Amino acid sequence: MAFRLSNSLLGILNAVTFLLSVPVLGGGIWLATRADGTECERYLSAPVIAFGVFLLLVSLAGLVGACCRVNCLLWFYLVAMFVLIVVLFCFTVFAFVVTNKGAGEAVSGRGYKEYRLGDYSNWLQKRMENSKNWNRIRSCLQDSKVCKKLQDKNWDQTQFFKADLSPLESGCCKPPTSCNFAYIGGTNWTTTPASTTTPFSDPDCKTWSNDGTQLCYNCQSCKAGTVATLKRDWKRVAVVCIVFLVFIVIVYSLGCCAFRNNRRDNRGAYRGAAWKGGYA
Template sequence: MFRVSNNLVGLLNLLTFVLSIPILAGGIWLSHQANSECERWLEKPVIVLGVFLMVVSLAGLVGACCKVSWLLWFYLLVMFLLILLLTVFTIFAFAVTNKGAGEVVSNRGYKEYRLGDYSNWLQKRVNNTKNWNKIKSCLHDSKVCSDFANKYVNDSVTKFYTENLSALQSGCCKPSNDCNFAYLTPTNWNETSTSTVDSNPDCKTWDNDPAVLCFSCESCKAGLLDNIKSNWKKVAVLNVIFLVILIIVYSVGCCAFRNNRKDNAYWNRQ
């Protein structure tokens, strides 16, 4: 009689194999539709993930249902490495996101962001010129600041100061509050006699040109890191749940592998 654990592993891997098909198809579709640096960067991990899921699920499916022990052994090895990798990444994600937060500013609905508040590891990633040039391209392609300008274009200065802006909008699409620039529109600010350009290096970096704005500012890098920090924490929590599921599946797979060895040993004695 076929073992329950083998059936369960086979069913789980059949579902995973079916799931891998649209993921792989989506990656291939992206590779033909990519028009920007961001999209070209995204297609590769999607394709790799689709191929990975397809190969591993096939190994688990055939190994469990056809009692091919070496395939099941390969499946368990990959699962073990995946569990180890996710554990390390989860710990790392919590470690590098434990620092940094937006700074509350008096009489402002939004926060200001300082690069030095975030972990050194994250700072090094965005301070790398090659990395940041790619990120700037992505930010520009995503129209984060053009959408921001259109959304708040009719705001008076008093109204604008009460808006609850996102980290990217606050850091990349307007000058720092330290600069004391005069507000004209959300992405158009003028230096005045009361401006304090030397108080913050970002003040000299700011430009009203829609293609420039504050995309090269430290505040923009900090806004991005705050966004990453928030997303990584969510991913880390999901990873903990996923790890529990993986450990359960791995345990069932170990039972199926033991069943295969017992069955193979029995038939070899006949």
């Protein structure tokens, strides 16, 4: 009875996973084939398709292996699940390590924070400083129009300074506070007497442009805002991975029970066939 229960539960879980893999795979293919898709969406489509195919194959192997007592498929399923457990565990530990350092810096009289790339882990800094990586990320940021909300705002300077901006908005859509620029409106700024008579201590001040397609997308502050966003998202993903890891370990245990029971069934069937043959 115990082995029937474990096989049945494993079959049901893998049937659900198989059904979930279909929209995941379909979504990845849709992203890859969109005629008006952005470069960022096409870049994202490859891992989504790979994950969908992995779910499809593994869940199919687990479903057939558990319900039809096919040991070779169940063996493949257990190996794949073990690899997934190791990968999830390593990623979770890595995510907590690389996101443990760095935070936004509060600015007096401002509702938003300033972000500096040097405050974050060396690994993340190197990924942002790599020109190939940053060109791709910058293209994604421009395509997603992260600054459009600010461009459409009809705020005065006081309202803008009190706004609670996201890390990307603070880093990419405005010049650093140290530049002492005057706010005009939207994403437009102008120099002040203080900013023209004092040499810029931050190179981002020279990089800033009122051009809506440029703004501060080439600034170090934009890279820092991107890292701050990644840090927040990775921590959330890491927490989800912990919950998912517990679930996967339970499913893996069911798979081990089903595999052991399949061997027991096969051994019993073999002995029964041998007994009948000897009796005959």
